[in-house]
Amino acid sequence: MGVTTAQERAEAVRLRARFLEAGAENVDCAILQPAETLLDLYGEDIRARTYVTHDPARGEVMLRPDFTVPVVQMHMETGAAPSRYTYAGEVFRRQEEHPERAPEYFQVGFELFADDDSAQADAEVFALFAETLAPYRLRAVTGDIGILTAAVAGLETSERRRAALMRHIWRPRRFRALLDRYSGRSPVPASRKALLAAENPMDTAAPAIGLRSEAEVAARIVSLREDAAEGPLCESQVALIDTLLAVRETCSFALEQLHDIAVDMPALLPAVERFERRCEALAARGVDVATLEFEASYGRSSMEYYDGFVFGFVPTTRPDLPPVATGGRYDALTERLGNGRAAPAVGGVIRPGLLLQTGERA
């Protein structure tokens, strides 16, 4: 479908004007970003999705894959809460798996840094997007990564296992494999059995080479032995996670189901109450939570820096297209970029090119 760059840019400017009206300050950032920061945050995988190039003086640089990281950095240097920012510009994504998708497109964003009432901030951002996108045939989906992390934090198991699961929250398959192993659903690999059974596992003819020291190897063996001694994670705990991940309902019903799950897992309650306050704040802003969709697993595989409320707007008539708008809360990201100093934030982006492609307004 032919959407020209000029049309896309004009649409971006129109949407940004809408965000300016909502009280945001216009910001911009460099297209060339230091690759190091993003690689450190997202790991090697991001290379497959971004353009990384080399500059003899600056080292590795990346064509900005989004605005969020530079905007957070800018806010943490200069801004005070509450602050609202908007921006419009091109972002660049390598599309190895989907050459038919655009490698360069516009994003228009709105980011809200506010450290008092997260429910109100979440609701403000979502309501602004819902209102801006109301004329289009889009379906809104919401989720909450914070509920899953609360469930993992509440598991009756060792701190080590909870930390390993937490590390893989955004990798659903690996997360599942860990749960299966901790609960004894999948067998212990033969190599692990042999290692645990060995009297002197460090006895090897192989010379010590490389940076990872013998002490590090020994430390891991100790932790593997402790883990084996701990015994399996209780089936009922795994079942709670399964039930939780399967919640897919309107917000009102999802809230009821989550309250039921929290009866068996009290650690979940604060997160469920946060969800409840968000629903109230959304309703107060005119969002119909009785029909708004909620999926407990939404945003797990593609939105790795969101750690609380998440949302997306997907075209109802074009299932082949990616979401037209996505957003969420990313407190942990600000904490990592701020070296421990957090700046609670929630925001989202619209892709004007996709909005034009989805065609007619409803």
Next chain:
Amino acid sequence: MSVKLGVPSKGRLMEKTFDWFGARGVGLARTGNEREYAGAVDGVEGVDLVLLSAGEIPRELAAGRIHLGVTGTDLIREKLVQWDQKVEPLAELGFGQADLIVAVPACWVDVDTLDDLDAAAAAFRAEHGFRMRIATKYHRLVREYLRRGGVADYQLVDSQGATEGTVKNLTAEAVADITSTGDTLRANHLKVIDEEPVLRSQATLFRSRTAKLDEADRAVLRTLMAKLDV
């Protein structure tokens, strides 16, 4: 016009390729002096031999500048995005077998699976302050393999040769490389992790899906393929 056949320009790979074609009644030979990359085809009319580095054959096939080419599956998969839309494998030639594998120091007695590698990488990053380095030249294939295996907290560092030495030289903690016998790995005190390899590769005859053919070329290609029984 003619049908262009790309073949590795030197070494065992070239010789074995010549043997494979020769056994099927298609004589391939280098012509001119030792240093000149020119060749001749005997037994089929209308086929030109193009001698190329094995690493360039994938690109030439994808660009349609050669119609057929012999190279390793590893190079096709690493260098071509959506390779199966650009080339079609016609025959595995039964030599040049090698696996692309991930190997770690043999002294890492606690690491045998990808699961172990991931856990070791997490602990390594916490201890050393940077992500565990894996040396390779097969960036795309290895990254995709580790992503599917759920390994995080690693980084790939580029190594275009002598990759097995990087661990001892402290420029990487692990390697991902092609191996056929494993001798070089063992000599460098490395062990292959106990998982399916990233890729099993061997010398393979590929057909370009993009190269243009006129009627006469089409007939030549049919004759050649019939003769090769592919």
